[in-house]
Amino acid sequence: MTKKVIPFGKPFVVGKELFYIAQAVMNGSLAGDGEFTELCQKWLEQNLGCNKALLTHSCTAALEMAAILADVGPGDEVIMPSFTFVSTANAFVLRGAVPVFVDIHEDTLNLDAGLVEAAITDKTKAVVAVHYAGQPCDMDALKRICDAHGLFLIEDAAQAILARDKQRALGTIGHLGCLSFHETKNVISGEGGALLINDPRLIERAEIIWQKGTNRKAFARGEVSKYTWMDVGSSFLPSELTAAFLYAQLEHGETINAHRRHLYEQYFTALRPLEIDGLLTLPGTQDGKPENAHIFYLLCRSETQRTALIAHLREQGVHAVFHYVPLHDSPAGLRYSRAVGDLPITCDASRRLVRLPLYSDMQATQVAEVCAIIYAFFTAGKPSSTY
Ligand SMILES: *Cc1c(COP(=O)(O)O)cnc(C)c1O
Numbered sequence: 001m002t003k004k005v006i007p008f009g010k011p012f013v014v015g016k017e018l019f020y021i022a023q024a025v026m027n028g029s030l031a032g033d034g035e036f037t038e039l040c041q042k043w044l045e046q047n048l049g050c051n052k053a054l055l056t057h058s059c060t061a062a063l064e065m066a067a068i069l070a071d072v073g074p075g076d077e078v079i080m081p082s083f084t085f086v087s088t089a090n091a092f093v094l095r096g097a098v099p100v101f102v103d104i105h106e107d108t109l110n111l112d113a114g115l116v117e118a119a120i121t122d123k124t125k126a127v128v129a130v131h132y133a134g135q136p137c138d139m140d141a142l143k144r145i146c147d148a149h150g151l152f153l154i155e156d157a158a159q160a161i162l163a164r165d166k167q168r169a170l171g172t173i174g175h176l177g178c179l180s181f182h183e184t185k186n187v188i189s190g191e192g193g194a195l196l197i198n199d200p201r202l203i204e205r206a207e208i209i210w211q212k213g214t215n216r217k218a219f220a221r222g223e224v225s226k227y228t229w230m231d232v233g234s235s236f237l238p239s240e241l242t243a244a245f246l247y248a249q250l251e252h253g254e255t256i257n258a259h260r261r262h263l264y265e266q267y268f269t270a271l272r273p274l275e276i277d278g279l280l281t282l283p284g285t286q287d288g289k290p291e292n293a294h295i296f297y298l299l300c301r302s303e304t305q306r307t308a309l310i311a312h313l314r315e316q317g318v319h320a321v322f323h324y325v326p327l328h329d330s331p332a333g334l335r336y337s338r339a340v341g342d343l344p345i346t347c348d349a350s351r352r353l354v355r356l357p358l359y360s361d362m363q364a365t366q367v368a369e370v371c372a373i374i375y376a377f378f379t380a381g382k383p384s385s386t387y
Helices: 017-027 035-049 059-069 086-093 139-149 200-210 216-220 240-251 253-276 303-315 331-336 344-352 364-378
Strands: 052-056 077-081 098-102 124-130 152-156 176-180 193-197 297-299 353-355
Touching: 017 035, 017 240, 035 052, 035 193, 035 240, 052 059, 052 200, 052 240, 059 086, 059 152, 059 176, 059 193, 059 200, 077 086, 086 098, 086 124, 086 331, 098 331, 124 139, 139 152, 193 200, 200 216, 240 253, 253 364, 303 344, 303 353, 303 364, 344 353
Parallel strands: 077 098, 077 124, 124 152, 152 176
Antiparallel strands: 052 193, 176 193, 297 353
């Protein structure tokens, strides 16, 4: 008998991707910055509300563009959480800058705004807010601090497509925002990303950096008679095939997120009695009402229990995974960065966190199955009537 498997995640195809890709092929121009790129960028600008969006081949690339635009150079410091993906830090290390890691808040696992000011030195150039699981950082506080100290505020909104903080789309609040369309995210194009340029003063330079350091964009608009090398840059733009795939996904972004929110709320409601009994901890945000439900996580009581829970789920065909080996004490982290204090919440969350399966065509019955297995784990030996 083959056992049924519930994967941790899987890429979701909405249906119109190949149709748009066929259109892109028939348009006869497949390089970047064509019709579908324009459609996606306009979609992002209108639906998120930002001045300018540029598609990139990944969120990593968008972060690298942000580091160039923030004029971060050797020795400059950039404040960010250690509880994040490597690209948040790497983008700045590539420019010779030093990531300065600050601890996270236990409710959101996002940068603890109350610790940021004390980490600022005369070398600090920027703060990177990472919206973990698509839940907002305390953007009002971070904006206030950055404005007071003349710092760039950059949002790593890789996980946060169409998530909001008080009506403002995440990624549109800082000077620059970075989105990911990697196949593990809610809205996907295989590999893909976007840079949101919220500060209009940065748009012209962003277009040059995006087009390999040339003013090709201005040339295409007829603003200059020939295009030439203007600045540093690279090939940050994706092909039209990627943009065509992405456009189909963007059109379904809200419905994808709505379905994920249902699944998230089902998990939250089902597991809440275990939290009330002190057996585990659920995300402490918004009473179980997620923004875009990118991740559903829970915290076990110890690392040992976490390892046992993941193994127990695995035996029953359910793939659950931990998250973020912190950056500050990783081999590259020790070489390139520094931490402010010992980051106790970061270390603790990293040891106890489990992410449960959540993907865009997951069914309610599957969430129920995962919850039943979790109940069996936590209540083994106790009468089931207790729950
Ligand atoms: C996924 C992710 C990235 C990287 O995105 P890519 O598109 O794969 O480059 C960066 N930061 C965070 C927080 C992420 O979750």
